């Protein structure tokens with residue numbers, strides 16, 4: 035194939051189209067009649083791109099068939115993005131003749147040389163196992179503690195487990211997980227599922243084989259693990275400290291519940307899309323940090339979005355090296371390729387441009403929406419997080435279409451751009467004389 | 475000198491310290507007693523860093539002596555930053571053994587080899603001539619059209635002419651230039667003065683010698699001129715279109731006045747700091763664009779701030795080259811040095827980090843300030859623009875100190891960081907093996 039990077043946009047476009055048509059079936063809707071086009075388009079895009087933003091209340095608007103459709107679309111989207119991003123990553127490393135550990139690992143496991151089936155089975159297998167474990171725990175909890183019937187317990191548990199591992203973000207409750215804010219048996223499994231899905235298959239794969247020997251990890255795994263740890267601890271501390279005495283969020287809760295809620299919100303912010311406190315009540319400073327965490331997102335080749343943890347941490351290393359006057363960017367005795375640095379910069383700056391343009395469009399198309407709320411919703415869409423301050427259902431249709439475009443571009447754009455850049459760089463035939471304009 | 479890049483931060487620190495002490499003299503204040511420390515510190519920093527943000531109303535709070543002090547501090551700051559940035563730019567190009575046209579130009583004019591006096595005289599001369607011309611026009615206008623006495627006309631004209639050319643942004647009227655919104659004789663000279671000051675000395679110098687032969691311009695001049703033209707036309711169009719029918723800004727004005735007001739606001743936004751329409755009444759989308767324009771700022775080695783037009787345009791070229799798969803970034807048959815690209819990226823990302831942190835700090839330190847207003851004020855301070863939605867005077871003192879730090883870092887940071895990076899890059903002794911983590 036001449037342009038393998040185009041697979042992802044095309045595959046997702048096809049899935050969104052089919053999903054929209056299915057969501058427009060009268061059977062998908064709870065009330066008589068079928069869902070309007072934009073509602074179906076928005077819901078299908080949000081599901082396939084594992085975002086979780088919603089223009090209607092999921093439980094009351096859609097029928098059980100509609101909810102199952104959403105589950106299937108989320109599952110297809112989650113497995114799809116993880117498989118395709120992993121395969122493209124392997125393709126890039128084969129094309130560039132790399133000799134990193136990730137490649138060596140993949141080779142020894144027979145994953146390289148375009149073994150699509152091997153990757154797909156491993157990705158789907160690991161996601162489904164995680165979903166089964168979480169479903170089991172939640173079912174028991176809903177049955178034994180809340181007294182739901184077995185059938186309903188299983189149905190709701192499976193729905194939310196799929197959402198969790200695929201970082202889908204749809205919930206059957208209008209207030210997301212708010213009712214479970216102090217319930218460790220609900221929040222911890224769902225949070226761990228989100229974390230699992232947001233790490234990315236290449237890292238999961240390497241951790242599975244070498245979790246005992248962190249000294250042997252590839253730079254990619256190292257960056258992802260440390261970046262995730264850093265952002266998790268940082269985000270947790272920020273939520274806990276900034277919201278500790280906010281009466282509308284953590285203020286009225288006991289200390290243990292505060293800790294749980296801060297942990298849950300932190301994990302969900304970088305891509306999960308559930309929330310166990312009302313986001314509209316967060317302090318302005320917490321909202322600002324939430325925006326930043328959403329924008330950074332999760333791991334590469336995962337069900338999470340954003341510019342990716344590796345991109346963020348890599349850029350931090352680039353700046354640090356630059357400020358120290360180091361000619362190379364070195365992480366643990368490994369030099370980061372200059373092409374990779376430029377790729378990271380391109381993705382980050384295009385992300386900023388996209389969020390800025392999207393926010394501008396949203397504000398322009400919507401009367402009276404506040405700038406910070408528009409920024410939040412746009413960041414959430416771009417990073418396929420799905421958190422909302424509640425404005426999405428009331429936006430005019432053109433603004434909802436802007437969010438649809440952002441979800442789609444946010445989902446496929448970083449992967450496609452990253453791969454295209456890595457694969458298509460032309461050979462240099464001649465060089466022009468160098469010049470150094472002043473900057474700064 | 476071992477670390478020439480440190481000159482700028484130290485010189486500005488000294489100027490701010492002296493300025494603060496002078497502003498605390500009882501003679502500087504209109505009422506009895508002396509100004510409180512934070513008020514004096516804020517005003518002195520704002521003046522020396524040619525920002526124009528104010529915690530008090532300039533005309534009623536300060537005595538005539540105080541206003542003269544502000545004028546002197548702005549003049550010192552403007553000449554200082556332009557001279558020092560130009561000298562450091564020449565130092566960098568000498569150290570790196572460049573052979574660009576800027577260097578050739580400078581050499582033939584005897585500006586190289588540390589000719590401090592030559593640069594200083596040329597900078598001061600060009601600024602003072604521009605100020606004299608503007609003062610003359612404004613004096614005639616205030617005397618003949620508004621009927622002010624000659625003395626007052628001259629005083630007010632000189633004050634605003636100095637502010638204009640140095641991109642100072644302080645005004646003797648509480649509503650800035652709002653009262654002159656339709657007055658071409660006031661707005662055009664003040665806008666042209668701001669443009670003149672914001673282009674940067676190296677470009678002015680080259681344009682002065684070779685304005686007839688754009689084909690011979692250095693890449694730096696090319697980037698600055700085209701970037702400025704692009705942003706000016708774009709900003710003008712945005713102001714005109716977005717505000718055309720806003721009853722609180724351009725809506726009630728005639729077509730000619732609308733054009734003048736959009737032109738003035740566009741020029742002022744990228745660093746001037748005056749405003750002829752009330753910024754609190756702008757649409758949210760105009761505010762968003764204003765933020766972006768402020769952040770980008772003006773030319774290198776000018777009295778403007780921001781990350782600089784060259785940095786912005788260079789990054790656009792970097793992304794464009796990356797998306798097209800070009801191995802080099804080429805502008806008109808000149809390859810941009812990779813060090814320069816990395817420098818631009820570092821400055822832009824540090825700018826984003828600084829604005830984000832500053833906004834967070836402001837929101838955290840101030841009860842009830844809206845996120846978008848905090849972002850606006852912080853961007854304005856970082857880019858030493860001086861536009862305000864009006865919140866600065868009412869901020870608590872710690873938040874005002876945050877703005878002081880942002881003005882100072884925004885003024886000296888980009889210059890110092892850029893120079894330090896260019897001068898201090900270490901030689902490479904050995905290289906580690908390369909690795910390419912996945913990004914995106």
Ligand SMILES: [K+]
Nearest residue numbers: 085203307419
């Ligand atoms: K999500």
Ligand SMILES: [K+]
Nearest residue numbers: 525641747859
């Ligand atoms: K200014």
